[in-house]
Amino acid sequence: MKKIFPFILFILVILAGCTTNAADTVDTPLYAGKPLVIGIIGDSPAVRENNVEFKNITFKQLEEVNNQSSELDAIMIMKEHLSEAAESKYAKVYKNPSIPYFFIESTKSYVPFIIEELSYEEVPELDNLNYVTGYFNTGADENQFQSWGYGLYNDKVNESNIKNVYTQIFTTIASSKI
Template sequence: MTPGGNLKIGIVGAPPKVREDNVKFISLSLGDVEEKSFRDVDAVFINKNYLPEAAEAKYAKVYLESLVPFIFINSEKVYLAFIDEELSYEDAHTSKAGDYLIGYFNHKYFGLSLYNHQNTKKTI
């Protein structure tokens, strides 16, 4: 993101409604992710409905080598489901942290939870 510029987020799935004027969502497919066609974004978000497919082995190297963070929205599984080629989404451990967003970038993972773990318009 350029200082004072828009935050450009690639998103697989429907973009959320946000109050901020400086956030622009760019629609992506998982095919775009596989082909690494997301170079002009500051991060990539993947919506919940796409997570089982996004955890397929063919995407793991993309996440591991990406120059931008990948954020997995409302995943029931731990981050390893996405970066371990041997692990499917279904077989991965269920996350006990209660994070709404889990992310992976530069060999580090992170999680963000909602206020009081409540999924409402106000907390998102």
């Protein structure tokens, strides 16, 4: 019995360690809405959905987005391109009521993207709990807008939680179409 007790204790410790990871993820339903086409600057993320297509675009195409808005449901700008995305010449694009924009892993909210006088580096970190920030000008007035913040479940960076955030974004895009 004395030899079995340490073995049982060891197994229980291992099992307890495995179950703590389950608390770091959440299982949510997939986005099942209409098919979406999302323009993306950067590498396309891995997502769970089959009804979402990512179309690579350049910053030059971003400037012409109003001409493309009929074919794109939204635009995502990945983390490695946030500094360039905050250049003043793009602020007018984001503030034009056409489609929603999502800034992936921006800890500075949407502020550096819509205020022409600020660079990405000049804006202090405003929200480190959001993994993604979304911005959508809903009217002719630049003060008519909607914004979203998407955090990771239990603030844990893992594949499951990141994919869940994208599912939430797809649902937002489908519900925010003009």
